[in-house]
Amino acid sequence: MSQVLRVGVVGAGVFGGYHAAKYAAMPGVVLAGVFDPHPERAEALATRRGGAAFDSLEALLEASDAVSIASPASAHAGAALAALRAGRHVYVEKPIATDLADADAILGEAARRGRVVACGFLERAMFRGMGLFSIRERPLRLEAVRLGPTSPRNLDVSVVLDLMIHDLDLALAVTDAEPLAVEADGRSPVHDRLDEAEAEVNFDDGFIAVLRASRIAAERERRMTLVYPSGEISVDFVARTFSNTTGHPLTPAFRDPRADPLGESLAAFVAAVRGEAPSPLANALDGAKALDLALAVEQAVGR
Structure with missing residues (x-):
């Protein structure tokens, strides 16, 4: 074209x-x-x-x-x-x-x-930019925190579909394994829909994703740690910084303030x-898989 x-x-x-x-x-x-x-x-x-x-x-x-x-x-x-x-x-x-x-x-x-x-x-753009998707070593564990203050936006869905779904998508993107079991808890102290949630997702190869999300937090926070047999990669999406003890080469372009995920x-x-x-x-199938897992988290919370 x-x-x-x-x-x-x-x-x-x-x-x-x-x-x-x-x-x-x-x-x-x-x-x-x-x-x-x-x-x-x-x-x-x-x-x-x-x-x-x-x-x-x-x-x-x-x-x-x-x-x-x-x-x-x-x-x-x-x-x-x-x-x-x-x-x-x-x-x-x-x-x-x-x-x-x-x-x-x-x-x-x-x-x-x-x-x-x-x-x-959009976080996929960040991961691609730092070269994380090129790592062939299978991760053992993913831990993610995604917090934000109260906002009038996106109140037609829960915090799981609003915020946590980003980290659920990244968990699905870094492994070929399939989700096997979900445990979750959550609260709705301010809005009708779920405002805070924690989830643990176990995959069929032993990979575990532990996630926490809130849209009524005091401050904005976006962090993730990936644990590999060779070490850990910790990412701060707000500060656009990361640490890496794995030995896998990653690019510092992630830190560039001109980076434009959207x-x-x-x-x-x-x-x-x-x-x-x-x-x-991220294509339609990626979107559907992330939605499926997000709805499983909501179901595990009882919403």
């Missing part, structure tokens, strides 16, 4: 604004426009970034070759399925859906129509759409 790619954005909130800005600056891409159920938000974002403000999803799809879906999580599946049925490629923020039936429907539509579907797991993820999506890459950083 050599022609200019027209990309639309569904959702004119904070993340929709980020997506629109990245596409507007991307070579070979034109921001076709924005759709949001609140027309004034779509108009404001389109005015800032270019493109048109559309009054319906159907009109946006008609004007686009591909779309980014940055709407609330509960609306992801409906917009993704509409886009796929219109023959459009789709980048959808996490979670890919909020139930497995919708995730399976997205997988089926993408396969039938030969469309690219990417899921917005830009890299969207560029990988565009490359996959153009046929210049075999897959985006």
Whole structure:
């Protein structure tokens, strides 16, 4: 695909604004426009970034070759399925859906129509940048902490689908093993949906992932430690620093303040759409697997 790619954005909130800005600056891409159920938000974002403000999803799809879906999580599946049925490629923020039936429907539509579907797991860009995905040694254990202060965003889903799902995806990405058992606990002291959760996931080769997430913490914290037979790699996603005792070479580019996980993820999506890459950083199957495991955590909590 050599022609200019027209990309639309569904959702004119904070993340929709980020997506629109990245596409507007991307070579070979034109921001076709924005759709949001609140027309004034779509108009404001389109005015800032270019493109048109559309009054319906159907009109946006008609004007686009591909779309980014940055709407609330509960609306992801409906917009993704509409886009796929219109023959459009789709980048959808996490979670890919909020139930497995919708995730399976997205997988089926993408396969039938030969469309690219990417899921917005941005930490994969960080792991790729530091070279962690190139390590062939099997990890023994993953420990992750993902905390954030109270925010009005993403309250339509639990903290598991909002925050922990990033670390569940990374756990699935660093091993070929399959999840075998999940134990979890959680609390909802502020919102109707789960605000804090801890989980332990045991995989069929003995790999263990221990995760903690909160969206009512005093401060933002994003840390992960991977334990290998040869040593440990500890990552601070906020400070963009890591320590490494394994002997496996990792690149310090991870520390570069110019690192742009969202830009890299969207560029990988565009490359996959153009046929210049075999897959985006995280595809629809990755999104469905992470959702499946996240829902298993919710079930283990009793939600």
